[in-house]
Amino acid sequence: MITDVWKQIKKNQFAGVYLLYGTETFLIHETIQLLLTHLLNEEEKDFNFSTYDLEETPLEVAVEDAETFPFMGEKRLIVMQNPVFLTSEKTKGKVDHNITKLEDYLNNPAPYSIIVIAAPYEKLDVRKKITKELKRKAVVEEAKKLGDQDLKIWIKDRAISNGVNIDDKAIEKMVSVAGSNLFVLTNEIDKMSLYVGSGKRIDLHTVEQLVSKTLEQNIFELVEKVVHRKVEEALRIYYDLLKQNEEPIKILALLSSQFRLIYQVKELSRKGYGQQQMATSLRAHPFRVKLAAGQAQLFSEDELKRLVHLFADADYQMKTGGLNKTMIIEMILFQLHSLSQKK
Incomplete structure (x- = not known):
């Protein structure tokens, strides 16, 4: 290594x-x-x-x-x-x-x-x-993407090199909020190290207070809200992203990518693949695969196929100007919510 x-x-x-x-x-x-x-x-x-x-x-x-x-x-x-x-x-x-x-x-x-x-x-x-x-x-x-455990070790080592310690729960939260991009994580660790001071400890509260959510993490939370029938909270996240000047077409692309990954993980799981094998086969970070595996349990294979087609149609509508871009994603969120209610 x-x-x-x-x-x-x-x-x-x-x-x-x-x-x-x-x-x-x-x-x-x-x-x-x-x-x-x-x-x-x-x-x-x-x-x-x-x-x-x-x-x-x-x-x-x-x-x-x-x-x-x-x-x-x-x-x-x-x-x-x-x-x-x-x-x-x-x-x-x-x-x-x-x-x-x-x-x-x-x-x-x-x-x-x-x-x-x-x-x-x-x-x-x-x-x-x-x-x-x-x-x-x-x-x-x-120089390959770090696996889940190696990533956590790297975060701990990075904190120590800054003269601070970091709790295991803080590491878990940090990865879930900031993702696995090492450049992003470095900035967040350095920022928290300065905040707590040399010789101190980064705890869960520090992460919750200081670490910025990535667009990808907001998308993941949006998906989580929908599949758990919390459409109002999902819409709130979506409108917050619009206020941050995030483009609807970019949000749609990330939503599509997440559900495509969920579908692929479900298929590979059915074939007996382990999560590390899935990560290698899909060229995705193990942490993303782990999260997708949990979400995949909330959908049937047929439902995920329909959703993939739904996103493809939405992408076409957005690129051809058939409907208002903001409204397209609102409609998708309500359709996902309706689907989750049938479970």
């Missing part, structure tokens, strides 16, 4: 080359920041830290920089962003790279330089020679 790399860096144990790939770009960013903090002081950063976008700069330029002796320090940190040549994506018309230059470097890396290859892609092309060489000679870690 990428957190194991963090532990090594914090002990000032560095590899010569890191290949970090995956769609959780926050984890890649954090690794680079951690290396920067532990490798270079403020004066050295101006001279010995370089970052290159390989969609704009030839690879060999970055490699030559890594081969250059550090100035006013002992180490250099070279970050190579967007190495699309490690994927199966066609690179026609983009920058030409001398891949051999990197292969040669891997055989004889500069002892004073640390290279981070940041690849924000879900998969790498393991058939390519350079990918195989990196897997053999670099520290390779996947």
